[in-house]
Amino acid sequence: MEEIQLYLDEAKDAMQKALKHTEAEFAKIRAGKAMPSMVHGVSVSYYGIDTPLEQVSSITTPDARTILIKPFEKKLISEIEKAIKDSNLGFNPQNDGENIRISLPPLTEERRKALVKQVKGESENGKIGIRNIRKDTNEELRKLQKEGASEDEIKKAEEKVQSLTNDFIAKIDQVLAKKEAEIMTV
Structure with a gap:
């Protein structure tokens, strides 16, 4: 039928x-190796609108223990840093004024x-x-x-x-x- x-x-x-x-x-869920997908789902306030992190920055992994986030607009750095801290992913982002680095400790x-x-x-x-x-x-x-x-x-x-x-x-x-x-x- x-x-x-x-x-x-x-x-x-x-x-x-x-x-x-x-x-x-x-x-x-991270398995010891840094991957851009680990920060997917993090939203940043962009002109008052919650916007996915990957839409306001480039996310790369220069090595197996580091996630590098380069905002498309410098003024977003503190917003991105705050969003990552508030996301309960257990990451401690480091802000160098231009980029945000997340170093993953060994498990x-x-x-x-x-x-x-x-x-x-x-x-x-x-x-x-x-x-x-x-x-x-x-x-x-x-x-x-x-x-x-x-x-x-x-x-x-x-x-x-x-x-x-x-x-x-x-x-x-x-x-x-x-x-x-x-x-x-x-």
Whole structure:
């Protein structure tokens, strides 16, 4: 039935977005190596409007332990520095008048374990999102059954939804394992 396929496609798209979101959250969690993505999500007040940091500056990593932020306008330096401090990323930005440098200290064993815990929490959030999509899709399918779709078609569709759910949860587990290994590698 065409409507059933539509719900299945919507579920797959939503689960894909949940996976992408989880991956994006993982990218923000540092694993010892400096990356520009670590400061993504930081917003700066630019003429009274919250603007993403990457739109008002260039962000580079001159070496494995340093993030260098060059504002496009010098007057933004103090705003950027304040935004980074307020972002709770645990960074201590250094302002030299023209650029902002963030030096990343080497990760301690304790910090690595805390990061793994954080990554596991994010992966669980992703899995919960996928399970909620499954639940919502199954509810929509059951409504179709009440509207006259055959029980067999709905059962098959629910099995497909469960199969999608299993696939995407497995993908989150794979991404989690990779990120955990990255964090625990000294």
